[in-house]
Amino acid sequence: MSAAESFLIRFHRAHPGCTSQAYAQGRIDGGGSSYDVLADCVPDDLPEEARVLDLGCGDGHLLELLVRRGWRASQLLGVDLSAQELGLARDRAALHGARLMHGRAQELDLPDASVHAVLSHLAFMLMDQPERVLAQVTRVLAPGGVFATVVGGGPKVGDAFELFIDLLLPIVRRVGAPLPRLGDRRCRTEQGLNELLGPAAGFVGLPRIQDFAVDLGGPFEAVWLNLSTMYDLYELPADALEELRTAFAAATRGLGPEPDRVPCSMFVRCARAVRQD
Template sequence: MSVLSPVESYLQDFHQRQAGATSAAFGHLRARSSVAEYASSYAALAGCVPASAAPLTVLDLACGDGYLLKLLSDRQQSSLRLIGVDMSQGELDVARATLPKEVELLKERAQEMPIETGSVDCLLSHMAIMLMDDVEQVIKEVRRVLRPHGQFAIVVGRAFLLGEANQVLHKVLLPILREDASPLPFGDARTHTVEGWTELLSRDFEDLQFEDLDVDWEPNPDELWESLTETYTIDRLSEPAKARFREELLEALSGLQQSDGTIRTGWGVRLIRARAK
């Protein structure tokens, strides 16, 4: 691989320490939109791959611990050739231990994949492309490996937490971030909006579809805190800042607890689908 940027170096370190954090957060939670409901945000992506007897090559970009690839492998669809690409050896080690040997796993950056031009029928990615450096090069590489009319489907972030918990989180967190955390520029601002994605994709893709999903979750305060510690923002805080944030956040969240002690919240994500021109 090429020399890593500061963002890539941090992400590689995080996923070495916290392999499987993304699937732990999203894999067990149902996702719903105004038009559909899915077993999870991963299942929404898996559903973009046709259940066909025809040979299909599916690439999971930033495959992490292989959760999405396992969903596809469990179909027992013999026509599928599955490939996972990730730059984290820690994640790939977990994936290798979980997946059948037929699934190919490659330690590479998204900006330069050792995959034959026009060889992929479906390219999927879960909660990753919005974090990547030089997203225009990533999209160019995605289009290169896809066949004409190949399917592109990704899940990206839309809102950190859902509901009132998100307002509480930001009210407590922002002053601490200003004092403690040095900025680390994750991704491209255009990946935050439908308009930005349309600008990024329209040259090489058509039939763009956007579906906003709410990943519903009702944790107790301690469960919410544990999940937040496995996010990039909180992970980068100093230990004193984490301790302060935990104390202030749990106090602020107490007013949102339901009668059983849980908090109604979740994660906001966006499912984007397109077809290569």
């Protein structure tokens, strides 16, 4: 197991469910969450017994969304490195009957051509050896099956998330807290996703890539809670965290038109690729 994977396991043991706490409420232009963006990538015309796999399924929010859209739990599979995240997924009544596996996306314990869609929300970009992950994805996907992933983009210029990053970096440098190095940069850029999800990897043509701004704004405490459970803050000492909170509260006071709402958005990128027949 790599240092990055050990970090992810420690982090998610401490903060299980933190991603869906932040992003389930987030809204893209036109409504819906970034989880809905992925659920919309699953074709409507799949066979009755089709199966969908969520890579890095976390606490199972996306899988439960699929149940609400009419999928049976028995058609759904999830894999995650974190036992604590999986525990939350297994606690969801809607997912009783789903196959929730503790393991690595690089080593899927599934037969060839056994699923019709593989989804991954804010997880593929964290994974080591993306080529190895994709070799597993194309192996388990049936011909014509879909891989779709939502990966993180940057902050929106001029709102709270950008201010937060600007305040965080000098504090991190000053106290010498290590920033985790997670995943492969290519998974976040358009060029990198075109390289990774192209014909050489077993997909048809180039992926369809779309960017969305997710509105994560709200009362200061809610915005702080979401941002302060970012991976980059995990190794920050308590006094440095408090310093960041104070500076962030001052910087966001009066930001945006509504007095009790801090405007905070993050870009995400959705890439959708189709496996060759």
